[in-house]
Amino acid sequence: MNPTVARLTLRGLLGRRRGALLLVAPALLLIVSAIAGRSNGDAHGLTVKILGQLDLGTLTPILGLVIGTGVIATEIDDGSIVYLLAKPLPRWKIVTTKLAVAIGTTWVFAAVPTLLAGLLLYGTRDGVALGYTVAVLVAGAAYSALFLLLGVVTRHAVVAGLAYALVWESLIGNFVQGARTLSVQQWGRAVAEAVAGDAAVGADVSLGAAVPLLLVVTVGASVLASVKLAGLTLAAEE
Incomplete structure (x- = not known):
């Protein structure tokens, strides 16, 4: 991890309007939770629904999208990534540093x-x-690794990521049985179910499958992003 790259990435991520945008999701979650916490209904069921569907199922992937693409996609779009790539830094170190910040x-x-x-x-x-x-x-x-990868491989990372987050994770991942095995949300649910020991979480993937899949996606996306970034360097040099 490179401290200078990390500092510049964090400043770029939080120093623009994106920083204020990042506060919207947690504020919404806390407001909804504060209001719901005052109700006299089924507190357990309400908690599982809000934290499972609203938080883990919708807000977390959207935050991952804004942050994951924000650490690199903007630099690629405006061309400032060239100054970073000109430094004698291994491409994998640039990616891992930006991923750590994300x-x-x-x-x-x-x-x-x-x-x-x-x-x-x-x-x-x-x-x-x-x-x-x-x-x-x-x-x-x-999510951070996946969306960082999108930021490297396409100039339409936000559109592609939004389609993934809203269509696959929030819609298909919740309602199509076969697709749930390939949903980050469902892998997260498996972890929540294991930690809380609560079958009401409703995970459709076993913990034994969820943990390796989470590792494969996170590491695999990071490696692929490093390879693609190296290719971007070669293209720029040519």
Whole structure:
């Protein structure tokens, strides 16, 4: 990890309007949770629905999209990536540094609010808040890697990522049985279910399958992004 690249990436990510945009999702989650926490209904069922569908299923992939593409796609679009690629840095180190920044930022804006929302909704009972927090941590890392890869391979990363997040993860991943095996959201649910020991989470993928898949996607996307970035360097030099 390169400290200079990390500092510049973080400043670019949070120094524009994107920084304010990142506050919208956690604020929405906390407001909804605070209101729902005052209701007299089924607190457990409500917590699972809000943290599972709204948070893990919708807000986390959207945050991963904004952050994952934001750490590199903007630099590629405006051409400033050339100055970074001109430095004597291995391309894999650039990618891993930007990925580390993306994952850390996603955790701050997604995992921390998840824990707070879970405590507002259900307290520390049954480990539900902790379970979903860990789920958002692992899913957030996978989303960050996937969307960083999109930022490298296409100039339409935000459009492609939004289609993936809303269509595949939020729609197909929730309602089409066969597609759930290939859903980051469902892998996160498996982790939440294991940590909380709560079958009501409703994971459709076993923990034994979810953990390797999360690792393969995160590492694989990082490696592929490094290869593609090296190719971008060659294209620029030619």
